[in-house]
Amino acid sequence: MNVANLLRPFTPMGVGWARAIVAVQVAAALALWSLSGCRTLPNPAQIGAAWLDLVRHQDLLAELWTSVKVSLLALALSTLAAVALACLSTAPLFMPLARLAAALRFLGFAGLTYVFMLVSGDAIVLRVAILAFGMTVFMATALLADLAALPRGRVDHCRTLGMQHWRITGELVLLGKADVILDLARQNAAIGWTLLTLVEGLTRSAGGIGALLLNQNRYFLLPGVFAIQATILAVGLAQDALLAWIKDLACPWGALDKESTST
Amino acid sequence: MIGAPAYRLGERLLTIDNVCVRYDRPILDGVNGHIDNIRREGLQQGQVVCLLGPSGIGKSQLFRCIAGLQRPHSGSVRLNGAGRDVQPGEVGVVAQDYPLFNHRSVWSNLMLAARRHGRDAHEAADACLALLKKFGLSDCGLRHPMMLSGGQRQRVAIAQQLLCSSHFLLMDEPFSGLDPLSKTAVCNTLIDVSTSHELNTLIVVTHDIESALRIADQLWLLGRQRDAHGEPVGGASIQETYDLAAMGLAWDPDIESRPQFVELAAALKARFATL
Secondary structure (H helix, E strand, O other): HHHHHHHOOOOOOOHHHHHHHHHHHHHHHHHHHOOOOOOOOHHHHHHHHHHHHHHHHEEEEEEEHHHHHHHHHHHHHHHHHHHHHHOOOOOOHHHHHHHHHHHHOOOOOOOOOHHHHHHHHOHHHHHHHHHHHHHHHHHHHHHHHHHHOHHHHHHHHHHOOOOOOOHHHHHHHHOOHHHHHHHHHHHHHHHHHHHHHHHHHHHHHHHHHHHHHHHHHOOHHHHHHHHHHHHHHHHHHHHHHHHHHHHHHHHHHOOOHHHHOOO | OOOOOEEEEEEEEEEEEEEEEOOOOEEEEEEEEEEEEOOOOOOOEEEEEEEEEEOOOOHHHHHHHHHOOOOOOOOEEEEEOOOOOOOOOOOOEOOOOOOOOOOOOOOEEEEEEEHHHOOOOOHHHHHHHHHHHOOOHHHHOOHHHHOOOHHHHHHHHHHHHHHHHHOEEEEEEEOOOOOOOHHHHHHHHHHHOOOOOOOOEEEEEEEEEEHHHHHHHHEEEEEEEEEOOOEEEEEEEEEEEOOOOOOOOOOOOOOOHHHHHHHHHHHHHHHOOOO
């Protein structure tokens, strides 16, 4: 492959080349970071040392596990809630409810947290509830948009096969959109990690990696902050890869669909 | 003229009675038509009606009415002399994009349709296997629809609808965008379907006059009336029907070589401009 082609948009590239480009860029970034001498940002060695210190003395891994449990629970609940709203939206009576739920994405958590706090009464339940709410509204928005783009012919096709009402919803939404739902769950998982610090900051006493991050940030312990951010990034990417794998396993047609539309 | 193949008409299979559809303007205005069972000695001769008409004339609306997917604002579509309007699912529909469930394998798509008529799993599987074999798709059962070629996908879509409908199959533009060889293949498939059961009845919506003449025993021309100035008025209705069976132009594999074919195709093209 001509190196000049790397600058040309949409140039097909082999896997070997793609890996080489990533390796070179990562190495260059790390070298620049280590040798830059910038005093504002901690260097990789300082971050590594801080990470070890957090693991040994501040139970980083236990706090991480606390957060992972909250994140996974909220992800499951929000996915169920968003899919339920999407299914209900196929009936005219429930469409306003689904649209209202999607519209709530514009709300901030201020004020809402107080209501959730009164209702839940438990720190973990509060975290799960707020996270699930935050994720549900975004997932419902995306799912409703996807359903709105469903051609009428798909519904007609179901009807020609003798399906009716909720059976059509089951076929087209639950089964037909399973790949979309799993893709949205991946996005939701990422949203969940970004909201986690905010949510755990409400109840720091219950622990969690977000609370730990806020504590480090409060005392300007930047190596610790970056170490925790790197941990969250690594866990988030691993979770994303796992969900992608589950999606490919459960919905192999999703990849076929992309191949056929990409040509 | 070559002698017309002997046939007689049997019971009425489909009746379209004064179908009207209107929205902000009349779309269909008094569409009438019927299809009778064609009987030929020693053959399983199904029926093929081609519906021709210019774009935007209301073919899709009539298509949906015949399929039971839309209730006409007045009039009715009835099957087999039934006293009620056609219901969704009684008429198989193969839309232009050959709809299949992409999340199901070919086998699962067919089984879903085959289980409709109270067949148990064993009977349904037998019916699916028979159709896969008939359409040359025996090795496609485990594939997903996205992995099929256009022709294979069309055949699976036809098979799916045949499994769940009661001998009626509506097809929307099955020749659209095909090269001549592919058109011949589709024509052969449709002739094959129509001759695989005495009651199989195909209604094909198309712009392709030559292909229509190759497969049809009846042509219906859908169009609008014209006023004294030649402007179209009102909604569309069947302006003319051609009984190709009576004209001796049906069921002839070499029809394209006959002068009558060429003459009729030219006449239809000229007529098209006035629909």
